[in-house]
Amino acid sequence: MxxxxxxxxxxxxxxxxxxxxxxxxxxxxxxxxxxxxxxxxxxxMPGFRRVPLKLQVPYLPASRTQVRNVMALLKGRSGGFVDLGSGDGRIVLQAHSHGFHPAVGYELNPWLLRLSRFNAWRAGHYGQVSYLKKDLWKVSLADCKNVSVFLAPSVLPLLQVKLVAELPDGAVVIAGRFPFPDWTPCKVEGEGVDQAWAYYIQAQRGGPERGGSGGGRAPDTHSGPHPAGGPLLLRVVSKLQ
Ligand SMILES: C[S@@+](CC[C@H](N)C(=O)[O-])C[C@H]1O[C@@H](n2cnc3c(N)ncnc32)[C@H](O)[C@@H]1O
Missing domain, CATH: 1.10.287 (Helix Hairpins)
Structure with a gap:
């Protein structure tokens, strides 16, 4: 040697x-x-190759108190529920337990999607909740009545545009930890990092607010929801790419 x-x-x-x-x-x-x-x-950030860097939001799970605050703001509502960027699926699972159906999470990170399905299985709700590998910027929100988001403040101005363009009248959006910069909440729950804000989408369009369940629709005060993206959002996202 x-x-x-x-x-x-x-x-x-x-x-x-x-x-x-x-x-x-x-x-x-x-x-x-x-x-x-x-x-x-x-x-x-696996799974985020096609998402513009400025729109990439890393994973940070909601605290137990934060989840409780989100659920408190949804009290009295029913119907479908969507978490945009669902992480390990904890908020979707809670929404399902509170009677929201269907309860759906959109997530791009394949590890978090696996973990979500495992968590659903462990909680005995496998197959009753959906975790879909979809880019939240590209899904259509036209049928969503109850939406929750916990994303970085930097993407919230653009998300406002998508939500106002697509959500049906009567929809409620809950923001965790960071409020939407230009919207007025109808209710706030908790404080500090666990705080959550509820917004009636119709009020953000300048129409009358709507409380109660996520069922039915208030009279239309705008030209109706656009399919995924809406023209303005599509222009903005394509500029970021
Ligand atoms: C701050 S975490 C919140 C996770 C979860 N909602 C919670 O409250 O525990 C944001 C999540 O959004 C996901 N995310 C970010 N951008 C996304 C996109 N364009 N499409 C789908 N998911 C996205 C991230 O992977 C991350 O898991």
């Missing part, structure tokens, strides 16, 4: 002592950048 002789040791010592130089610095920077990107794309 080859043994490292004194020549090899001298070579290594020379290499270690040699100044890095611009090329070396560039190589280290590129290597570090690649590693960071690999962790971001492969571990933290």
């Amino acid at each position: 080859d043994q490292d002789g004194p020549e090899t040791e001298v070579g290594l010592a020379e290499f270690m002592e040699r100044p890095l130089g611009p090329w070396g610095v560039l190589q280290i920077a590129a290597g570090t950048g690649l590693s960071v990107y690999a962790v971001w794309a492969g571990v933290l």
Whole structure:
């Protein structure tokens, strides 16, 4: 077997002592950048390749109190429920337990989707809730009566546009941790990081508010919901790409 002789040791010592130089610095920077990107794309944000960077929101689970606040704001309502960016599916599961049907979560991260289905199975609700691998910016919300979102403040202005364009009159949106910047909530629950805000979509369109169940529709005060995206949102998202 080859043994490292004194020549090899001298070579290594020379290499270690040699100044890095611009090329070396560039190589280290590129290597570090690649590693960071690999962790971001492969571990933290898998499934987000097609989502513009500015719209990528990492996973952070809602606290128990936050989930309780979301459910408190939905009290008295019924019908379908959607969590936009459902993470490990905890809010969808709670909505199902509170009688919302269908209860659906849209999520892009395949690991979180697996975890959601496992959690549903563990809670005895497998097959009764849906976790779908869909980009929340591309799904149509035209049939959603009860919507919850816990996303980064940076994407909320754009999400306002999508929600106003697509949701039916009578829909209620609950925002967890971060409120919508330009909307007026009809109710607020909790405080600090667990706070949640409820909004009647019709009030954000300038129409009359509607309480009660998520069933029926109030008289139309706008031209009706658009299919996924709506023209304005599609223009904005395509500019980000
Ligand atoms: C802050 S976490 C909230 C998770 C969950 N709603 C909760 O409250 O525990 C945001 C989630 O949205 C997901 N997400 C972000 N952008 C998305 C997109 N364009 N389509 C689907 N899911 C998305 C992320 O993967 C992440 O799991």
